[in-house]
Amino acid sequence: MIKDKVIVITGASSGIGEATAKLLAKNGAKVVLGARRENRLQEIVNDIENAGGQAAYKVTDVRDAKEVADLVSLAKSEFGGLDVIFNNAGIMPNSPISALHTKEWNDMIDINIKGVLNGVAAVMPDFVKNKQGHIITTSSVAGIKSFAGSGVYGATKFAVRNLMEVIRMESAQEGTNIRTTTLYPAAINTELLHTITDSNTKKNMDAFYKQVGISPEAIARVVNFAVDQPEDVNVNEFTIYPTKQM
Ligand code: NDP
DSSP states (O other): OOTEEEEEESSSTTTHHHHHHHHHHHHOOOOEEEEEEEEEHHHHHHHHTTTOOOEEEEEOOOOOOHHHHHHHHHHHHHHHHOOEEEOOOOOOOOOOGGOOOOHHHHHHIIIIIHHHHHHHHHHHHHHHHTOOEEEEEEEOOOGTTTTTOOOHHHHHHHHHHHHHHHHHHHHHTOOOOOEEEEEEEOOSSSGGGGOOHHHHHHHHHHHHHHHOBOTTTHHHHHHHHHHOOTTTTTOOOOOOOOOOOO
């Protein structure tokens, strides 16, 4: 059940993370928000508290393992434990490989893969000790199939897909009951496209999202469903498309 669960959310300052924090808090979870933009985190915590929910935040760059560990520590000191981590922070500066935006390649690897690993490492000792815990990670439909322009982004999302499935298998093998949920959203209207610097790619994706994109609350509802299941039920994967997207 979701009520009173303590849930750390990375990438909580906008989009999917923000929508999920607000929905889970409305349904009684205690949410702990991490991202880099402090003003946005503060506003979201205020909104949640004004609506009667419980929330805390810490400025966190997921590239830094210690900052992610400190975010998890805040959950424990503020709310007495940790039930779920939602590894959601990510960027998508898509471009053709031939354009060689190599700095952006590295940024995606650092945030979209290493950022998730930092979240996993921060919770694993407690989850193993307690023989309970839930790791939720935002992959993408670009983690299931390939899209031109999405070579490195897709590679990062395929990587976390594999990571999550292996955590599930090893948890079953080791008897630690850790639940894993991987999300594969398609076009969701958030600030994600702001991270694209390649002008042609940005123009095409803006037009595409305008045509088909749906709201991040769609993903929040799916996370809510996964968290709300009994502890021995692992809702493992969700693929979420707008009805208008091929
Ligand atoms: P947003 O840009 O709205 O949200 C991204 C979040 O990640 C922000 O809160 C941002 O906060 C945070 N973030 C980025 N870099 C870092 C960092 N180094 N450390 C901590 N936080 C960071 O986009 P979405 O809500 O769409 O993105 C959420 C996830 O969903 C991403 O993993 C994305 O890849 C995935 N996704 C999105 C889809 C879509 O169509 N929108 C489709 C499929 C997957 P801040 O800048 O304040 O640090």
